[in-house]
Amino acid sequence: MTRMTTGEILAASLKANGVDTVFGIPGAHMYDFNDALARQDGIRFIHTRHEQGAGYMAYGYAASTGRVGAYTVVPGPGLLNSGAALCTAYGANAPVICVTGNIMSHLIGQGRGQLHELPDHLGTLKGLTKWAERINHPTEAASVMDQAFDQMLSGRSRPVGIEAPWDVFGMAAEVAEPAATTPTPAPKPDPDLIAQAAQMIAAAKNPLIMVGGGARDASAQVTELARLIQAPVTAHRQGKGVLAEDDPLSLLPPAAWQYWQDCDLLIGIGSRLELQHFRWRWMPEGLKTLRIDIDPTEFVRLKPDLGVVADAADGVAALIAALQAQGITADDRSAQCADLRDAATEAFRAVQPQESYLRVIRDALPRDGFFVEEVSQVGFSARMCFPVYAPRQYVTCGYQDNLGFGFNTALGVKVANPDKAVVSVSGDGGFMFGVQELATAKQFGIGVVAIVFNNSAYGNVRRDQQTVYGNRLIGSDLENPDFVNLAKSFGVEAHKVTSPEDLAEVLPAAIAANQPVVIEVEVPKGGDASPWPFIHPAPLT
Structure with missing residues (x-):
């Protein structure tokens, strides 16, 4: 038996179960857990610029490896900011664990307006995950973590959540050292x-x-x-x-x-x-x-x-x-x-310029490299025409299809696979959801090549408004920054290209650099052919 705090038990349990990286943002409710992570050998902490980035990076880590992706955020707004990433992990069956806090234990449920209080914090966490539980005392911590890993890694893998009240993270008790969890065996085929x-x-x-x-x-x-x-x-x-x-x-x-x-x-x-x-x-x-x-x-x-x-x-x-x-x-x-x-390859060549750009990316990306899509015209097209040669090399968002997941997720993929090339493709709208994580990429040397297709619009929305709603445009045209200069202001290498041939010239060197790189691809507004006739094909006559 060893005297350990709840935070120390959680950190030791993560280490015992093979977690080597935790993404997150420190905060007052989490200080005792954050400090336990700082003292835990073998766990790297990568802090992000937004909680959503932390959740997506944990998702990218898990989706690309099948191993557990871990992140930590403060309760309330921190948890809610990461909620989209938990939805993605749930929809895409990824083993992600969220470690968050709560207000002081004696104030839970009182509705007194404490810092970061939610009406039902644990209920909110349960609604976003396969399983979630609160740790009320350090003597419960190891068993709750064991249940969390069992839930994540048994049956259909999905995210789980752990919360502890602010005062419980620093509470100590005599406990056994945490051990690795043995997941419940899968049922045998009948x-x-x-x-x-x-x-x-x-x-x-x-x-x-x-x-x-x-x-x-x-x-x-x-x-x-x-x-x-x-x-x-x-x-x-x-x-x-x-x-x-x-x-x-x-x-x-x-x-x-x-x-x-x-x-x-x-x-x-x-x-x-x-x-x-x-x-x-x-x-x-x-x-x-x-x-x-x-x-x-x-x-x-x-x-x-x-x-x-x-x-x-x-x-x-x-x-x-x-x-x-x-x-x-x-x-x-x-x-x-x-x-x-x-025949299908020839037919899909009509989807331009997406098909040509995707061919350039496939030619430059090593066979064992990772491609992270985004909800964009290029991302939709990639599902139809981008060949992949091994499982997990194509990282997607599953049925959530949530705008803005791509670049942040790609950073987690690269952290998990530092010796492999990682290319992400985003539209201008989606990239701006997580552009602040260029600072994280630069600070930690996360060598993702982010290709941003800039058509100054939420392209799919704009096309639907034009074709279905009488060209009544609302909220679909975008005013963007200069992406090249924006990236450079973060200290990140950046290029602008206007054709597949231009991309073919700069992409191989960007991949070989193994440093963060942004490549802006200028696409005329409305210049993307629709891939939807291939995604929702009409019945053949």
Whole structure:
């Protein structure tokens, strides 16, 4: 037994569970925890210029590695400022832990207007996370942290929250040293259901595999299954790279849409099937659906013909074994997939200038580099045409699609992967949500290349107002700073380009510099072709 404060127990628990970086902003409620972090060997503290930046950086750390991303903020406004990042982590199934405070324990619920008081602080935290709890005394701290890590890392991974009252962080007690948490084991695939699934696949003529974020740790198994049954594999956002997108059986969404017309079996692996059920919206006649997912509520939300509750890697491995036992064989589809890819690539060249700029970025970004998208014309287009070669290399915001997450998230990706190239793409509107974190990038030498596409508008909003609402523009035109001089005022290298050829000249050196760089891409207002005909394709006649 050792005498430790609550703050010290939390810091030791983070270290015991492999956390090596905490993002955040210190504050009065958190001083005893902040000091414990300062004295904890092996944990780096990166302070940000806004709480939202801290949350997004923790998300980028988690999304790009699968490891826990941690951040700390003061209660009340600090927690609320980081709320969008928690929403993103929740929607994108990322293991993020938020450590925050509360007012003095004897004043909680009194409504006396204490510093940073919320009417129901813990309830607010619970509403943004998979699980959240308050630590009321240091003797509870280790067990509460153990529950937090179990919740984060068991089943469907999502963010969790821990709060402690202001006075409790510095309170001490005799406790055992915190130890690493052993997550609850995933359920084993039901052999009867696996046998039925194998029969469904054996009976299918044109199966399609759809992978999502839940399949990111099952890349080898998905690749083997695709080879075995010669099924094309596609992904929308989170699942990009689960099968390398230069693989003969990989189809980016526009090519997969063409194959979809004759599909008779949809195999969803760790995916909400958003692409098929929300983006495409047209179902082939006689289609059957097989799903493998660790979250059984998915089968209630979107009922399949057959659902197997299992970790993706375990479920697919069991399915492969059952198919091999049947002696299944399938004709090579690589030539068919190549034709579909070629036709889709040629069709998507109409989406300019986004497609050309994305080709330049892909050519310059190393194969193992990370690409962080943003809610922008280039970001939307990337989902359709930007190839990715391994899981987690394409970092997105999941279904939240929240403007402004990209650059801040990219900083967390780079902190977690310092030896890899990281490029983020943002619109001018989204970049301004987190532009202050250029100071963080400079102070800590976080070498993200931030490409800002400046069309002086919230482009998607402006297009919709023009085409749907009689050109009545409201709140969609933007007055921007000089992004190059703004970046330089932070001490950050910056360039301005006006064409894909210009970008091709400056981007390789920017990546090689491994220092913060901003590249502004000037795009004429209204000069972006719409990618939406490919994202929401019309039914083929």
